[in-house]
Amino acid sequence: MNEKIIKDKLVENFLKYLAIPSQSDDKKKEVPSSPGQWEMAKVLGADLEDLGLVDIKINEYGVLQARLPKRGGKSRAIGWVAHLDTVDVGLSDRIHPQIIKSYDGKDIKLNEEITFSIKDNPEVLAYIGDDIIFTDGTSVLGADNKAAIANIMTALWFLKENPDIDHADIFIAFIPDEEIGLRGARKIDFDEFKVDYAYTIDCCELGELVYETFNAASGTLKVRGVSAHPMSAKGNLVNPIMIAHDFIAMLDRAKMPENTENREGYIWLTDIKSDVLNLRLDFNIRNHDREKFEASKEYLYKITDLLKERYKKAQIEIEISDVYDNIRDSMNEENKVAVERLAAIFKKLGIEEKIIPMRGGTDGSFLSRKGIFTPNYFTGAHNFHSNKEFLPIDSFYKSFLVTLNLMQDDF
Structure with missing residues (x-):
């Protein structure tokens, strides 16, 4: 099967899934948070059935799981996880992609009002002569994560079309609401996802490989002060805003997101609400x-205890909950083959390996808490969460080749 046929199928699948609006909605508490994700799961479920997968189930949370039984080879079981939702950044949920053939290195008029400029996006110059998928400027492209879904589905199609190729036991989980706190990963039926390791394909340019992410926690400081009229406030009034001020003053400004990079951690104050009596301060730890x-975490508990001593009349509480873990912490001698195989396949395909410590998390960050080592590799796209998002088709194809090689049980 020649490269053009595969690329055409890959792009066809991508455009098919882009046509289903599936933005997640962080204002909703239910999972999935949007009806489009249900539609995506149903369409993909039917497609997986056509491709010969078994044990296909969509649970009450919109998580679609399936398995392709191994064909020959060894008994390794490998999983792929991709998310159904696209991010809501205030743009349209309707995606109108356009393919620029043989990109010429010039600015691109995405629509009458919005231009994709090479001055602001010089990275695109690496793809002169390539076919590139852009938006029309009114939405994100949705390569995060529909490029991954199309990638996986095309690899499964290729295996069906080539019955002589041996492959591992392949487990699939397409999940909702990754963009709003990895909610869908928590709803996987892990009794039906018995894998030796897994992969996500979520983010970034050709060659990027991630198996180190943040450890993440979120927390809330709650303060109930004492209200009093100014005529009798002295010695009585306890202002919750001033208590929060003291809390914030004891944090290191050098260890906040705007002043950190690479592997440097941070505490990020994300929201504060208060009146004269009650205050709530939300924060993240990474x-x-x-x-x-x-x-x-221990430092925040200690300064809260200090504030309790200082303001005995106030009610001060802090709550901190872990959200996800560093993927690398779940790597061991048995499962590190997941990264070794990626390295070998990158070399085989002539892809330069770009290992990065992600300043964020993937679904694999939650899966690592479940003991499933889940590295992440590139889709080939740039400018995620932006109307300037673009996907070079050659990079997209190489991501597909990585997936196809990983599925084959030849290591």
């Missing part, structure tokens, strides 16, 4: 290093 992550 660090690649587990010991430093735990030390940040």
